[in-house]
Amino acid sequence: MDEVSKLIGQRNTMLFWVAISFAVWQGGQLADEIVHLRGWGTEMSNLVIPFAVLIGALGWVAAMIMMLNYASKLGRSRKQAVIQDEAYGQDQAKAFRIGYITLIAVISGLMAVDLMIDFTASIAIRILLIVGISVPILVFASINRADAEEAA
Amino acid sequence: MNPHILNNRIKELRARNNLTQAQLAEAVGVTRKTINTVENRVFIPSTVLALKLAKALDVSVEELFSLKEE
Numbered sequence: 468m469d470e471v472s473k474l475i476g477q478r479n480t481m482l483f484w485v486a487i488s489f490a491v492w493q494g495g496q497l498a499d500e501i502v503h504l505r506g507w508g509t510e511m512s513n514l515v516i517p518f519a520v521l522i523g524a525l526g527w528v529a530a531m532i533m534m535l536n537y538a539s540k541l542g543r544s545r546k547q548a549v550i551q552d553e554a555y556g557q558d559q560a561k562a563f564r565i566g567y568i569t570l571i572a573v574i575s576g577l578m579a580v581d582l583m584i585d586f587t588a589s590i591a592i593r594i595l596l597i598v599g600i601s602v603p604i605l606v607f608a609s610i611n612r613a614d615a616e617e618a619a
Numbered sequence: 620m621n622p623h624i625l626n627n628r629i630k631e632l633r634a635r636n637n638l639t640q641a642q643l644a645e646a647v648g649v650t651r652k653t654i655n656t657v658e659n660r661v662f663i664p665s666t667v668l669a670l671k672l673a674k675a676l677d678v679s680v681e682e683l684f685s686l687k688e689e
Binding site for chain 1: 641644648649650651652653656662664665668
């Protein structure tokens with residue numbers, strides 16, 4: 468495997484880690500808030516939710532270390548311009564576009580749900596944060612992985 | 620919808636020059652995936668990339684790319 472394919476593979480793995488660990492970490496916090504707000508706490512939820520938050524937070528720290536490591540590798544590589552070429556820019560724009568549309572859809576959904584159920588601003592913000600950060604990253608990594616498999 | 624399709628002869632000219640997608644990608648400074656997507660008409664390259672591809676394949680841009688109306 469050449470240097471470019473290796474760096475692209477590492478970038479995809481790192482991006483999946485970033486998106487998933489953030490969703491698990493913040494999703495756990497979100498579940499905790501909902502459980503407390505609704506009074507749905509059980510022995511099981513008291514065990515599972517902090518565990519998910521811990522796993523997600525540790526995964527997020529690992530993802531940040533992977534990101535720093537990747538940035539330093541990319542900085543040292545002469546292939547940086549190759550990896551961030553035109554198709555990369557197009558995929559990035561597509562991922563942002565899909566992320567933006569999803570975010571608008573979730574905001575609309577939250578506004579509709581707000582008419583029926585009371586929830587706090589902090590719950591809404593957390594949902595938007597998870598969607599706004601994880602969706603574009605996951606879309607970008609998925610497009611890249613699918614294309615890399617197709618090109619192989 | 621764009622009524623035009625950008626046809627290209629990259630595959631044919633690559634074969635004539637005995638170049639793989641990876642070698643052509645290396646020559647023009649992009650990823651193999653970019654060459655693959657241009658070749659399969661998924662991605663429309665910029666003028667700069669089109670010129671680089673034409674130079675690497677030793678033809679003019681007009682010989683490499685052409686517009687086909689749907």
